[in-house]
Amino acid sequence: MTRRGVDDAEARRANRRWWDADADAYQAEHGDFLGDLDFVWCPEGVREADARLLGELTGRRVLELGCGAASCARWLATQGARPVAVDLSAGMLRHAALAADRTGVRVPLAQADALALPFADAAFDTACTAFGAVPFVADSAALMREVHRVLRPGGRWVFSVTHPMRWIFLDDPGVGGLTAVHSYFDRSPYVEQDEHGEATYVEQHRTLGDRIGELVAAGFRLTNLVEPEWPAGHEGIWGQWSPLRGRLFPGTAIFVAEKT
Incomplete structure (x- = not known):
């Protein structure tokens, strides 16, 4: 594990292989x-059914990026x-297909790079992703x-x-995990790599x-x-998320934006 610069090509190779192997x-x-x-937004358990961050859904064309097993997209359907x-x-898309078989709820699936989406301009009313x-x-x-390109004006x-x-x-x-050890301003990515120094x-x-500046x-x-608070009675641990840390400082940020 290290912190070092990684270009898009290396990041793409590493993460495709990682998620294929780890699915x-x-x-x-x-x-x-x-x-x-x-549709669960985060380890804190915020659900879209309660939060309604996406607004009106009926009839809306919605793009889920980094969908994983696509549980969110099926809920949207x-x-x-x-x-x-x-x-x-x-x-991950294989698991999306298996879940479609289990539930009988099917949505269109596509293997695509988020930096080169295979959709026309203004094709969607809404775009979303939960940690994808x-x-x-x-x-x-x-x-x-x-994302801005594929959303219609006013799209969320x-x-x-x-x-x-x-x-x-x-x-x-x-x-x-309660002691600060890194600078908040160090943008170096977290990298796991193999014995040859290739990012995995x-x-x-x-x-x-x-994030706000990019938007x-x-x-x-x-x-x-x-910034979801850790809910009372939630004792689950998901990676670095835990009741101990969650009650002291936020673990998730959810950004809501509209295309101008």
């Missing part, structure tokens, strides 16, 4: 929490939306521009990511100001920034 383990560990027909789900990983795509691309400003773009302040701390759900997993850090520069207007 089965990820679904085995988190599938019950995420559900087959549910049950609400009357017309979703399309895309992911870079064929392994945004943290994994080196040029997230370009991703914002690409909502995405959740690890709260930027979490990058100050180690990925430790226990007491070891890459995750990017941006500050809150960076504004792409032509969005930020309408809300949600």
Whole structure:
């Protein structure tokens, strides 16, 4: 593990391979929490059914980026939306197809790079992702521009990511994760690499100001920034998310923006 610069090509190769290889383990560990027909924004358990961050759904064309097993897209379909789900990983899309078989709820799936979406300009009313795509691309400003391109004027773009302040701390759900060890302003990505120095997993850090700046520069207007509190009675641990840390500082940031 290290912190170093990674270009888009290396990040794309690493993360496609990682999620293809990890898809089965990820679904085995988190599938019950995420559900087959549910839209969960974050480990804190915020559900779109309650939060309604996407606004009106009936008849809306919705793009889910970095969909994983596409549970969010299937839930959107049950609400009357017309979703399309895309992911870079064929392994994750395989789980999306299996879940469609289990539930009988099918949505269009596409293997696609979030920086080169295979859709026409203004093709969607809404775009969303719960921890998909945004943290994994080196040029997230370009991703914002690409989402802006495929949204109609006034379209809504909502995405959740690890709260930027979490990058100050180690990925430790226990007491070891309560001490600041990194500079908040160090944008070097977190990289896991093999014995040859080739990246096998890459995750990017941006500050809150960076994220807002990217949205504004792409032509969005930020309408809300949600920092979910850790709910009482939620004792689950998901990676670095835990009741101990969650009750002290936010683990997730959800950005809500509209295309101007």
